[in-house]
Each structure stands twice: as C-alpha cells, then as structure tokens.
Amino acid sequence: MSAIAIGRLLRSNTSSCVIGCRVNQQNSPLFGEMLRIPLSNGLQIYGLVHEINIDDDGLVRQLVTAPEVSREVIEDNRQNRNMPVEMSVVFIGWERDGRVSHTRVPTPPLSLDEIFPCTASEILHFLEGGKFGYLRAILRNSELPAADLLTAHLRQVAAARQGAGADGVEAALREVIALLKDDYPVLMDVLSAVSEIQ
Amino acid sequence: MPLDYVSLQGQIRKYGESATLQKREFEQKFAACRDLFLRSANDIAGLQRLVEEAAARNKVLRCAAPVSESLDTHLPAPQAPSGRTIVAADGSQINPDSHGEVLFALVNTGIFTLQPGSGAAPRTETRSTLLFDDALQTPGGTVSEDLIALLRDVRERKLLAEVTKDSPAPVITLTDGPLELYHEPRTDRQFEEYFRDYLSALDDLCLNRIITAGYVDRPRADLLVRMLELLVPASAGEGQTRPFAGIPDRAIFQTLLKPGERSAVFALQSSAAASYTGNKALHFFYINCGSESRPALARVEILKWIAEDPIALNTLHATLVEQARLAGAAPYPYPLLRAHEVAVVRMDDREEIILMIERELAERGCPPASQSFKQQNKGFQDRKRI
Numbered sequence: 001m002s003a004i005a006i007g008r009l010l011r012s013n014t015s016s017c018v019i020g021c022r023v024n025q026q027n028s029p030l031f032g033e034m035l036r037i038p039l040s041n042g043l044q045i046y047g048l049v050h051e052i053n054i055d056d057d058g059l060v061r062q063l064v065t066a067p068e069v070s071r072e073v074i075e076d077n078r079q080n081r082n083m084p085v086e087m088s089v090v091f092i093g094w095e096r097d098g099r100v101s102h103t104r105v106p107t108p109p110l111s112l113d114e115i116f117p118c119t120a121s122e123i124l125h126f127l128e129g130g131k132f133g134y135l136r137a138i139l140r141n142s143e144l145p146a147a148d149l150l151t152a153h154l155r156q157v158a159a160a161r162q163g164a165g166a167d168g169v170e171a172a173l174r175e176v177i178a179l180l181k182d183d184y185p186v187l188m189d190v191l192s193a194v195s196e197i198q
Numbered sequence: 199m200p201l202d203y204v205s206l207q208g209q210i211r212k213y214g215e216s217a218t219l220q221k222r223e224f225e226q227k228f229a230a231c232r233d234l235f236l237r238s239a240n241d242i243a244g245l246q247r248l249v250e251e252a253a254a255r256n257k258v259l260r261c262a263a264p265v266s267e268s269l270d271t272h273l274p275a276p277q278a279p280s281g282r283t284i285v286a287a288d289g290s291q292i293n294p295d296s297h298g299e300v301l302f303a304l305v306n307t308g309i310f311t312l313q314p315g316s317g318a319a320p321r322t323e324t325r326s327t328l329l330f331d332d333a334l335q336t337p338g339g340t341v342s343e344d345l346i347a348l349l350r351d352v353r354e355r356k357l358l359a360e361v362t363k364d365s366p367a368p369v370i371t372l373t374d375g376p377l378e379l380y381h382e383p384r385t386d387r388q389f390e391e392y393f394r395d396y397l398s399a400l401d402d403l404c405l406n407r408i409i410t411a412g413y414v415d416r417p418r419a420d421l422l423v424r425m426l427e428l429l430v431p432a433s434a435g436e437g438q439t440r441p442f443a444g445i446p447d448r449a450i451f452q453t454l455l456k457p458g459e460r461s462a463v464f465a466l467q468s469s470a471a472a473s474y475t476g477n478k479a480l481h482f483f484y485i486n487c488g489s490e491s492r493p494a495l496a497r498v499e500i501l502k503w504i505a506e507d508p509i510a511l512n513t514l515h516a517t518l519v520e521q522a523r524l525a526g527a528a529p530y531p532y533p534l535l536r537a538h539e540v541a542v543v544r545m546d547d548r549e550e551i552i553l554m555i556e557r558e559l560a561e562r563g564c565p566p567a568s569q570s571f572k573q574q575n576k577g578f579q580d581r582k583r584i
Contacts, residue, residue: 059535066526072312073524073532075319081539 005114007087009037012108015091015137017047019115020084028085032152034118034126035089037109043096045105046118046126047089048138050149054085089115090144092134093126100129104137120160127157132175139179139186146186147193150176155197169197220444228449231442234426235450239269248428249467260468261424262447265481265505267462269422275458278314278516283365286310286372286533287358288541289350292548293343294334299566300555303329303341305350307357308541310533314520320533322540325357328551336388345388351379352392355399362408368513370409374534377412377499378471378480397473404477404503409510413518415530417497421482422447422464447484448495455486455495458519463505474501481505485515487522487529494522494529 006029007021017037021028029035029049037045060077063069093102118126138153139146154169161169173194180187238245242264249263292304305327312320329349334341358371379396403410423442430441451461461484471480479502488494498518504510524532556566 059539062526062528063524064526066524070314070524071317072314072320075317076312076536079319080322080536 003116003119005116006035007084007115009109009111009113009115010084010086011111014105014108017089017091017109019087019089021087021115022079022084029087029117030152032149032156034092034123034153034156035115036118036122037113037115039107039109039113041107043094043105043107045091045109046093046095046100047091048149048153049087050090050144051088052085053087057081090138090141090149092137093130095126095129100126102130102133120163123157123160127160132172135172135175136179139176139190147189150190151193151196154194158197169194224444227442228445231423231426231445232450232453234429235269235422238426238429242266242268245269245425245429249425252428253467258469260421261428262421262464262482263425263467265463265465269462270454271462272454272456272459273515274456275460275519276512276516278520279368279513280315281366281368282314282513282517283362283369284312284314284372284517284521284533285358285362285365285369286312286531286537287354288374288534288537289354290541290543291346291350292543292551293346294329294340296340297569299552299569300559301330301334301340302551302555303334303346304543304551305329305346305353306541306543307350307353308537308539309357309361310537310540311361312521312533314517320536322536323361324540325353327353336386345386345392348379348389348392348396352396352399355396355403358410359399359402359406359408363402363406365408367407368409368510369406370411370514370517371403372518372531372534372537373412374415374538375412376414376497377410377501378466378468378474380470393473397478400474400478400501404501407503407510409504409514410501411504411514411518412499413531413534414497414499415494417448417484417495418446419497420446421466422450425464425467447497451484451486452493452495455484455493457486457489457493460485460498460515463500463511465502465505466499477501477503485518487519487531489529492527492529496522 007019010018010020012018019035031049031052033049035047035049037047039045059081063073063077091105093100094105095101135150138144138149154172157172158169173191176190176194177187180190245264249259249261252261253259287307287309289305289307291306292302294301294303307325309323309325310320311323329341329346336342336345354373358373362369362371377400379393400410420442423445424440427440427442455461463481463483466480466482474480480499481502481504482497482499485496485498486493487496496518498514500511500514504514518531521531521533522529525535559566
C-alpha cells in the first residue's frame with residue numbers, strides 16, 4: 001500500500017521547512033513526529049515537527065462571534081478556505097541510495113513537494129544510519145523547544161524500537177548527556193522532560 | 199502633501215453643519231411619512247388603484263405597490279424546512295485596460311452550495327471566461343464596463359439555472375443585489391441580447407420552482423415612500439417637490455421589524471420591471487436579519503410565483519434569517535459572503551493572467567505591447583486592488 005502524503009511544502013532552506021496541510025486530516029502529524037520528504041533527484045530528507053500553527057483571518061474572527069457555528073460552516077472553513085495548518089519542520093538528516101546521513105541536508109526540498117509520516121521501520125532505518133548526530137543540531141538550536149521536542153521524538157523512537165524488540169532510548173540519552181555535559185541547566189531540563197517516557 | 203487639509207477642514211465643518219440641519223428636517227418628514235404609512239396600512243385596494251392611475255399618467259413611475267398584506271405586516275421567521283439546498287452566486291470582473299500590456303477582459307463567477315443540517319462541507323466552484331478580440335468590440339468601440347458588468351450578472355444567473363436544474367426541492371438561489379438589472383430600459387443591441395439571456399435564465403429558474411432571491415444589504419430604495427407620496431395631493435404631479443425626499447424605506451421598517459421578521463410583500467412598479475412578465479414579475483419585501491442591539495435591514499427581491507406561494511416565501515424567509523445569523527457580528531447571508539470570497543479577482547490574479555497571456559503571445563512570435571507611457575508613470579505606487 002502506498003503512503004498517504006500529509007501535506008506539501010510551503011517554504012524551505014537546508015535546515016528547516018514549513019509545510020501546509022488541511023486542518024481536518026485524520027493523519028495530521030503531531031508535535032515531535034518524524035517526517036520524510038522524498039525529492040525528485042533520489043534524495044530523501046528527514047525532519048521533526050517542532051511547531052504547528054493555525055492562522056485566523058477576518059471571517060474566522062467574525063464567525064466566532066456567532067451564537068452558534070453550524071457543522072457546515074466549520075467544515076467549509078476547514079476544507080474549502082485557504083487556511084492550511086502550517087507546520088515547521090527541522091531537518092535531522094537525509095538519505096541517498098539507501099545510505100543515511102545525520103548531517104545538514106545538501107539541498108532543500110522544493111515548493112509543493114509532498115511530505116509523508118515515517119513508519120516505525122523507516123524510523124529504525126534512519127536511526128541505524130548514524131549515531132544520533134542530529135541531536136547536536138537540535139540541542140544547539142536556541143530557537144527550538146529542545147527538551148520538549150527531544151521528549152516527543154524519543155517517545156516515538158522508543159515505541160518504534162520496542163515494537164521491533166530492540167533496546168529503548170538509552171543510546172540516545174547517552175549522546176544527549178555527552179552533548180550537554182557542560183550545560184547542566186539545559187541537561188537537567190532535557191532529562192527531566194525525557195523522564196516522562198515510559 | 200496629497201490633500202489640501204487646510205481647505206478641507208472648513209469644508210468638513212460645513213458638512214457637519216449641514217448634517218445637523220438635515221437630521222432635523224429628516225425627523226419632521228419621517229414623522230409625517232410614518233403617520234401616513236400607518237393610517238393607510240389597510241387600504242390595499244385603494245393604494246393599488248392609486249398606483250395604477252399614477253402609472254397610467256407617468257410612464258416612468260417607480261414605486262412599490264401593495265399585493266395582499268397590509269403595509270404594516272411584520273411576520274416572524276418560520277421554522278426552516280429540512281433538506282434544503284442553498285446555492286449562492288457572485289461575480290467579479292477585470293475590465294479591458296487600453297493602457298495595459300494586453301487587451302482582454304475576464305468574468306469570474308463563484309458558486310457556493312450549502313445543505314443546511316447535512317453536516318457536509320459546502321461545495322465551491324469557480325468559472326472564469328476570458329474575453330478577447332471580437333468579444334471586446336461593439337459598434338461604438340471597445341466594450342464598456344457596464345456591458346462587462348451586465349455579462350457578469352447574466353453569467354451568475356445562467357450558472358444558477360444550470361447547477362440547480364436537477365437538484366431536489368427546495369432549492370434557494372441567492373445573489374447579492376437586486377434581481378432587476380437596471381432601472382432604465384437599455385436600447386443597445388448587445389444589452390438587449392444579454393438581457394434576453396438573463397430573462398431566459400430566470401424563466402428556467404421559475405420553471406424548475408427554484409426559489410430565487412436578490413439580497414440588497416442596507417437598501418437605499420424609497421419605493422414604499424414614493425408610493426406614500428402619491429397620497430399627498432400636492433406631489434402627485436410630475437415636476438412637484440417630493441414631500442418625503444431623502445427618507446429611505448428602511449427608516450420605516452427599522453421601527454417596525456423585530457429581529458427575524460419580514461415585511462409585507464410588494465410588487466415593483468417601474469418601466470424596466472415591465473420586461474419581467476408573468477411568473478417573473480418583480481416583487482420585494484424587507485427583512486431584519488439582525489438582533490435587538492444590531493438591526494440588519496435588507497430588501498429582498500423575488501419573483502411573482504414566490505410571492506404567491508406561502509411555502510416558498512416562508513422557506514426563503516427562514517433561510518435568510520438563519521444564514522445571516524451564521525455570519526456573527528455582521529449579519530449577512532453566509533452563502534453570499536462565501537460566493538463573493540470565491541469569485542473575487544485580486545490584483546495579483548490579474549497580473550498572473552497578464553503574464554500567462556504574454557507568455558502565450560511570445561511563444562507564438564507575437565510579443566505583447568508594453569504599458570502605455572501614462573500607465574507606466576502612474577504605476578510607481580503599489581496598487582492593492584483592481
């Protein structure tokens with residue numbers, strides 16, 4: 001069965017992108033979820049959702065003042081009007097000819113490229129291709145909610161690994177501790193957030 | 199400095215003074231007018247006769263004529279029937295620009311279809327027609343903006359007739375503005391041709407029992423007031439000063455109609471309305487789609503068969519109130535609001551079309567002209583709308 005795209009690319013650079021998708025989609029990605037963007041040149045880019053925005057406009061602001069908003073009006077605004085949910089994605093690596101790299105992507109995806117959610121096997125395939133080198137990019141980017149993003153990501157990683165009978169997230173945590181050994185406050189933030197993972 | 203603010207300050211003060219005087223005059227006239235309205239509210243036959251006689255004397259008489267309900271009728275919104283389909287249409291256009299790079303016009307029509315209570319997402323549709331070459335020429339030269347606007351209105355009506363022809367009843371079609379295309383008859387051949395198409399679309403809508411209405415928000419019409427003026431002997435003749443000039447019908451209905459209520463239905467007496475014959479004869483009523491704190495008066499133009507069919511009239515009344523309330527703080531039928539949003543052509547759409555035409559011409563070895571020097575010199579400031 002072929003994968004279903006969850007949205008298309010709005011804008012990008014070599015470290016991140018913003019994608020748009022419809023509000024009502026059942027399979028809308030969650031915060032921290034891993035996505036992949038296959039490019040036409042054979043490259044595949046991996047990323048994590050780190051922000052989700054839903055914009056308003058004049059009509060929506062007016063409609064909220066109505067005593068009741070009918071189901072049809074809600075569906076109209078969600079499905080027909082030009083207001084996609086915008087999701088910001090930070091790139092964590094890329095793949096070409098089956099070889100994965102946890103480094104900055106060589107070329108950004110293009111407008112309207114399709115975006116797919118990663119399956120458990122795709123997550124494992126990506127992790128096996130490196131040694132969590134992408135964690136550095138996440139932890140050192142002051143514009144990202146590093147602790148929360150890492151927690152959400154590691155929760156997905158743990159689920160994928162456990163489903164495959166593999167270890168949990170210890171290796172990732174060791175890498176986090178190594179990267180943050182000189183930044184105790186941030187390390188405690190991250191470990192405290194990550195401790196929520198079962 | 200874009201404006202002479204010093205001189206404007208004095209003129210604005212005079213405007214304010216004049217408004218104060220007019221307000222006082224308005225209040226006096228309005229009291230007399232409303233008094234006459236209430237006194238003659240039940241004299242339906244007498245008023246009908248009066249309008250008939252005045253129309254025989256004055257061929258350009260334009261006013262309301264009572265049908266069967268007393269003038270001061272005010273009826274609450276009935277329960278809306280289930281299983282309705284509402285189809286709204288709106289149009290916008292790009293007029294030909296003789297100073298532009300390429301000569302073309304465009305008519306864009308937006309259709310919005312909603313089934314209240316279905317829970318389903320409404321459908322939106324856009325139809326765009328490019329006009330070029332012969333379509334832009336008339337015996338008098340390049341086609342006028344009036345004619346493009348007429349074509350836009352005709353397209354709206356024809357599309358409504360087309361998309362509703364197989365829909366199960368009840369179907370309500372809404373457009374913004376009156377059903378009557380223009381107040382004075384036009385004699386130009388092309389106008390006549392388009393007008394025939396418009397009437398034919400209205401015939402189709404009548405035939406299929408489609409409840410067709412034109413919604414006029416904040417109406418300025420004084421059709422009822424002009425009818426009342428016929429009761430004032432001194433003003434009955436042509437060339438006489440109008441005793442209630444400046445009073446719109448809505449001033450009367452604003453004091454009469456509670457939220458959700460409609461007025462009596464009136465026939466439209468006018469020379470242009472005479473073209474709308476049989477079941478198409480134009481009628482109208484006023485409606486208050488607002489709330490206690492914020493009345494929203496509108497005039498609704500309908501066809502004769504709807505005026506004579508209480509079920510169709512009630513369906514329309516209930517639908518307009520229900521749909522206007524969906525729009526929240528600014529009551530206006532939601533389907534019309536969305537049809538406009540779907541249809542509107544923006545400045546960047548216009549520029550995109552020009553680019554597409556230029557590319558096509560260039561590929562065929564016909565490089566387009568540049569803008570006129572006048573247009574180039576006027577184009578230094580960004581324009582946001584057409």
